[in-house]
Amino acid sequence: MSARVLVVDDILPNVKLLEAKLSSEYYEVITATSGEEALKRVAEDGPDIVLLDVMMPGMDGFEVCRRMKADARMSHIPVVMVTALTDATDRVKGLESGADDFLSKPVNDTALMARVRSLVRLKMTVDEWKVRETTATTLGVVDEASQTMDGEVASANILVIEDQAFEADKFTETLQRDHHEVTSVSNGMQAIEQVTGGDFDLIIVSLNMLEEDGLRLVSHLKSNDKTRSVPILMVGNEEDMQRIAHGLEIGAHDYILRPVDRNELLARTRTQVRRKRFQERLRDNYEVSLSMALTDPLTGLYNRRYLMVHLDKLLKRREEAHKPLAVLLFDIDYFKQVNDNYGHNVGDEVLKEFATRLSNGLRSFDLVARLGGEEFVAILPDVTMERAMVISERLRRGMCDKPFKVSHEEGELTCSTSIGGAYFFEEEGIEPEEALRRADDMLYEAKAQGRNCSVFEGEGKVDPDRFEPVARPKE
DSSP states (O other): OOOEEEEEOSSHHHHHHHHHHHHHTTOEEEEESSHHHHHHHHHHHOOSEEEEOSOOSSSOHHHHHHHHHTSTTTTTSOEEEEESOOOHHHHHHHHHTTOSEEEESSOOHHHHHHHHHHHHHHHHHHHHHHHHHHHHHHTTSSOOOOOSSOSOOOSOEEEEEOSOHHHHHHHHHHHGGGTOEEEEESSHHHHHHHHHHOOOSEEEEESOOSSSOHHHHHHHHHHSTTTTTSOEEEEEOGGGHHHHHHHHHTTOOEEEESSOOHHHHHHHHHHHHHHHHHHHHHHHHHHTTHHHHHBOTTTOSBOHHHHHHHHHHHHHHHHHHTOOEEEEEEEETTHHHHHHHHOHHHHHHHHHHHHHHHHHTSOTTSEEEEEETTEEEEEEESOOHHHHHHHHHHHHHHHHSSOEEOSSTTOEEOOOEEEEEEEESSOOSOOHHHHHHHHHHHHHHHHHTTSSSEEETTTEEOOGGGOOOOOOOOO
């Protein structure tokens, strides 16, 4: 996953060290050497995450963070404070100023990279909800909503999974200071029973339970539909850093080390509850009356009206962020014959299943829409050309390799799709109509070259042998 990282430190060797580490992991790194410059770079360059030194002359890191979190344009950008300060009071001060984490120098490389990847994933999800809400507002479906990450952080519903009774009691007593409703269990089985029957705002998981693999439990919670979007705060020891890094990779949101400082626990809990409620607010604002106005009633995908407005915003954001975007246009091959031979009811079944396979084969922040008839479109932000071709071939195979189950007496039909791809990176001033037209030109080429293939602008017909089927990435 590519991302733009802003490194802020008034000491040049520190900047260069972090820049080298991040660049080796293929992140785009931008830098600033003062608080004032940092705020300017955030406003102008739109980083995906900020690594912020605390002790700087003039405006220190705490003040930079507070100003970012008070600005609707910046409030959702993750901030990791990187500093020589190690006292728990300093960590709490950083977290209360809005930081997402507080890493001490010298920086543990494993912790740093895992933290960056984890927070960038969260930021991309929020980015997509912000764009969708803005799209809905532009269409007049919902009212303008506050996009500042503030709001109430008390009275959350929290599940604590800890088998050490004294630790569980400590967590419960501490969290109740913010009037949270705390449910405490001592093993995974009890945890599953609780999440099945209730809705939680945060789950705290101990990685040091005697009879339970806490990391395996984290993995299970992130794969469960009920708890996939619930923040997870891991609790571990200093020597658990490799396991904590793995936990962040598989979807946990945060961690705290033992011995647990009560104020730090409260601060990290408030951060996670605030982020979750902010994302829920964006989603709720977006979903109000949106379904009927902006989705296709047959497939449940977005319709052309929504697509054109949203694509326009994605293209403009692409220019501002200097990130690529791919447009894939799909046409079900010989679909008229399906309707003619089996009836429109069967045709509708094929369309619905095609839409489901398309949605399931893409990332959560990719846009999928039905243009009309048997034509569909997928918009892939922040993707390389090669990756776009990989995705295109995976989707094409996903259609033709598995028959479509239908209610006709034959039971199933084999269908294929032709795909046209257009890729946009450095070009400016691209309008939605032009983006779709260029993808449509490639779709025409795909049909002319025998159908059931992918053709990309500037690349020609994609060679299937170059791209073996691969599993869908978890993002």
